[in-house]
Amino acid sequence: MTTHAAHSAGRALQAAQLPDDLIITGEAVALEVRPAAFLLRVVSALIDAAAYAAVLLALAVGVLGSLGDVNEARATAVSIATLAGVVVVAPTVVETLSRGRSLGKLATGIRIVRDDGGPIRLRHAFIRALTGFGELWLTAGSIAVMTALLNGRGKRLGDLLAGTYAVRTRGADRTAPPLLMPPELEEWARGADIRAMPDGVALAARRFLDRTGTLDPASREQLGRQLAARVEPLVAPPPPWGTHPERFLAAVLVARRDREYAVGLRAREVLAATTAELRRLPFQLR
Template sequence: MTLDVRDGVVIGEGVLLENQPTSFVTRALAALIDVTVVVAVWALVFFGLALTGGSITDDGARILLIVLLVLFFVVVPTTVETLSRGRSLGKLAVGIRIVRDDGGPVRFRQAFVRALVGVLELWLTMGSVALICSIVQPQGKRLGDLLAGTYAIRVRGKVTVRQVVPMPPRLAGWAAGADVGRLPDGLALTVRQFLVRAQGLNPVSRAALGSRLADEALRHVAPPPPPGTGPEEFLAAVVAARRDRDHRALLRADAAERRDGDRLRRLPFGIEDPAS
C-alpha cells in the first residue's frame, strides 16, 4: 500500500507523520498579522525620526534606514523562526508552524533562506510571487519554502480522531485462543491504514490489496482463521487482538513497576518506615 504523503510526511524510517499542511488562507492570515506588526514598528521608527528632526535624505539617516531594513526583514525573521522553532507572532496566533520536509524543526539555515527569499517574494513584489507559488504548489509552499526545504503545518485546530479497528464478533473466540504474533512495523502500519481507508478504495484494488496483506499477516498467526473468513475480517481481528494484548501487557508492566517501586522504597530488615 502506498503511503499518501499529502496527508503527512514520510520520514527516513518509513513512518508516516500525520502533519496536515496548512491552507493558503491560513498562511495568508498569519502573514497579514506579521506584516501589520512590521508596518506598525516602521511607523514608530519614522515617527521617531520625525521627532528627532532626522530625514531620509541625511547620510546618517540613510545608513540607519539600511541597517533597519536588514534588521527587520532578514535578521529578526531569521532569529524568531530559529528560536521559536518555526513560529512567528502571526503563525502562533493562527496555530501553524514551519517545519522541514522531513517533519523536523527548522534550523538557522532554513530560517535564513526563507527570510532572504521573503524579501523578494513578499516585500519587493507585494506578495504576488508567494501568492502564485502557494496556489500552484500542492502543499501551499512559497518560493522560500521550496528553496529551504520547509512547509507549514497545523498545530492547533481540528483534531483528527483516530479510528479504532473493532474486533469482528465472529472471530473473537478464535482470536482469544490464537497465537497472534507481532507484525513487522511496516506491515502493521500498512494494514491499519488499509482498514481505515478501505471504504474509499477501488473495489478491485481493495480486494487485491486485502488478499495480499492477509497472506503476509497469516505468516505471523497460528492457527489460521476459520474457513470462509474474508481478508478484511481477518486483518481486523489480527489488529484488534494485537492491540488488546499489547494494552494488557502494558497494564501488567505498569502494575509490576509499581509493586517493585513500593518494595524498593521500603526500609530493610523490618525497620519501621517513619513515613508510614
C-alpha cells in the first residue's frame, strides 16, 4: 500500500480552501504560479538595475559626445531624456515583448504575470516601469522592499497598481495529461447540468485521478466513492445507474473543461465581431 499517495489524496479531499495563488483550469489542473521568493526578486532587480544603468551611461556619453557645443541646459535635457528612455521606456518594451521577462528575471527564473496568471501586456509593463522610477530608482528600492515584505505575494507598489506579481518558472510540476471523456458517458455529459463546482472539490478529484495507479485498491475504491458522493449533488441528472466513480469524475471534469473552453471561444467571437463593427463608418472616417 502506498500510504503517502493515499494520504495526499485524502488531504486533497478534505481541503476546504485553496491558496489564493493557485489558478484552477476547467479540467481542475492547478497551474504552478507560486509567487517568487523575495530574495530572487531582489537579485533580479539588482541585475536589471545594473544592466539599465550601463545602457544609460553608454547612451548619455554617446549622445553628449556626438553634440558639438554642449552647454549645461543641453546636457541636462539630454540626461533627462536618456534617463526616461532607459528607466521607463526600455523596461516597458522589454517586459511587453518578452511577456514579463527581463535579463534579471531570466537569470533568476521568474516571470511577471497578471493576478489571474495570464501574461502581462503593454499597460501592465508601463505602469510597473513608471512606478518603478520612483520606488526603485529615486528611493534606492526602499519603498519596493517595504511594500514587498508586507504583501503576501511579494508585490511591490508597481505590481499593486498594475495587478501583477512575480512567479517562479523553474522547478514547475510536470503537466498532467489531459483527461478523456468515457465513451459510455458522452451522451449523458452532453445534456447534464453541471453546477458551480468548488475549486477544492474539482482539484481533489483531478489529483485523485492522476494518482489512481499508485493507490492501494481498497484506498482507491474508498476515495473514489467519497469524491463521487461529493460531486454527484452538483450534477443533474445523476449519471446512469452503476457508473464507476472514477469514470463519473472524469466525465464531469472533461465536460467542465469543454464548457469553459466554449464560453471563452464565444467571448472571443463576440469581441471580434464588436471590434469589426466599431471599425466601420461612421466610427472610422477617412
